[in-house]
Amino acid sequence: MASFTTLSQSPPKLLFRQLFEKESSTYTYLLADCSHPDKPALLIDPVDRTVDRDLNLVKELGLKLIYAMNTHVHADHVTGTGLIKGKVPGVKSVISKASGSKADVFVEAGDKISFGDLFLEVRATPGHTMGCVTYVTGAGPDQPQPRMAFTGDALLIRGCGRTDFQGGSSQQLYKSVHSQIFTLPKETLQYPAHDYKGFSVTTVGEEMLYNPRLTKDEETFKNIMENLNLAYPKMIDVAVPANMVCGLQDLEPKAD
């Protein structure tokens, strides 16, 4: 007798929220696999000041936060990853090995961060800092389409991260954006860690056409980056040391 099995597997469903912290103009991203019974979730680039807002949203949506991740060691705000770990037991902090920062999980190019049946792929995009990475949603029929790239400060919308401190290099940034971001499918949605002009999202194809810095040749790009004349971020002296230890510098027990 023939037996018939119905395999009715529905594709994983991505829950996605873009959150904004207005003092540093930072975007935090919440992603979760909602078709998984646990609804495993992760946060990319959380800010200390908005941790309670973000965790409340996670709770309201019934998600299980498993990762608090950074694209790099931020210089303009304190990361929320350390606070989150203190408030939600079991959450693991994630950052690149190349950042030299403390965390539970260290990633490098080619690594995958799984949440339920979804995953993020790690691409090394140094130049703004040595340890910058871009997290890209997985390729494949059971992953969200179009793909999404969380570029941190490597590539902004019609701009890019500055390269004048923290081991930055315009040469590295030019190379990494062209080889690791501009090689993604043109319809890939690109989400940066900051925006100062009111934009929220772009696509790889759009930036390849209209980014006023990265569409230039390498020599012109170097010249642009050397002449940005930006003031140092107001919080740099507090933020960098704190972010090297997951944002928890002031909470470490002090020696007598």
Ligand SMILES: N[C@@H](CCC(=O)N[C@@H](CSS)C(=O)NCC(=O)O)C(=O)O
């Ligand atoms: N005014 C802000 C800092 C602004 C700034 O320098 N932004 C960085 C990313 S955060 S380190 C950047 O790379 N900007 C590039 C650009 O072209 O604007 C503050 O004081 O915090």
